[in-house]
Amino acid sequence: DTGVSQNPRHKITKRGQNVTFRCDPISEHNRLYWYRQTLGQGPEFLTYFQNEAQLEKSRLLSDRFSAERPKGSFSTLEIQRTEQGDSAMYLCASSLAGQVYNEQFFGPGTRLTVL
Amino acid sequence: RKEVEQDPGPFNVPEGATVAFNCTYSNSASQSFFWYRQDCRKEPKLLMSVYSSGNEDGRFTAQLNRASQYISLLIRDSKLSDSATYLCVVNDYGGSQGNLIFGKGTKLSVKP
Numbered sequence: 001d002t003g004v005s006q007n008p009r010h011k012i013t014k015r016g017q018n019v020t021f022r023c024d025p026i027s028e029h030n031r032l033y034w035y036r037q038t039l040g041q042g043p044e045f046l047t048y049f050q051n052e053a054q055l056e057k058s059r060l061l062s063d064r065f066s067a068e069r070p071k072g073s074f075s076t077l078e079i080q081r082t083e084q085g086d087s088a089m090y091l092c093a094s095s096l097a098g099q100v101y102n103e104q105f106f107g108p109g110t111r112l113t114v115l
Numbered sequence: 116r117k118e119v120e121q122d123p124g125p126f127n128v129p130e131g132a133t134v135a136f137n138c139t140y141s142n143s144a145s146q147s148f149f150w151y152r153q154d155c156r157k158e159p160k161l162l163m164s165v166y167s168s169g170n171e172d173g174r175f176t177a178q179l180n181r182a183s184q185y186i187s188l189l190i191r192d193s194k195l196s197d198s199a200t201y202l203c204v205v206n207d208y209g210g211s212q213g214n215l216i217f218g219k220g221t222k223l224s225v226k227p
Binding site for chain 2: 045105
């Protein structure tokens with residue numbers, strides 16, 4: 001399968017715990033995006049990377065959130081001291097920089113439930 | 116004012132019907148426009164990019180009106196498998212790059 005993959009697919013944690021999610025983009029894509037989606041809403045942008053550089057962070061990304069893409073391939077999103085409000089689907093997408101339309105392709109998401 | 120606005124629906128239509136979705140966006144500098152389809156508890160999947168001159172892909176036709184900041188999607192001869200939420204999406208920057216801004220989606224239910 002050459003699409004975007006994400007792990008784990010589901011995560012249940014207790015409030016206050018730390019969690020880490022992984023995203024593997026489409027292999028030739030150099031841009032990687034993280035979004036968050038809650039029920040009844042469209043995905044909301046969190047942050048994006050071009051290669052290993054983190055180029056933008058949304059104000060939605062509080063200090064408890066950190067994302068890395070150390071070698072410009074896979075990325076991790078860590079949430080520290082989780083809160084119930086962090087419960088959501090975390091989606092990763094990738095694209096190829098330089099294309100006219102910057103079409104982004106999404107992975108299956110990681111569904112986080114904070115108890 | 117929300118950045119991307121859509122009628123949430125639901126649109127309940129019989130098989131074979133033609134259905135149209137509309138969307139408005141607030142950032143006049145946006146350059147890239149898309150329709151994504153999202154099935155329940157699945158990821159969004161790119162349905163089609165929306166070109167300035169309008170474009171068609173089989174039963175699906177997308178139109179863009181930059182002056183009115185309006186995007187539309189027309190689905191002809193609806194199939195049961197078209198049942199999903201349709202997300203209107205624009206890019207956040209004046210160029211064609213950058214992150215995407217999603218509408219809340221319009222839910223379509225096609226009945227036999």
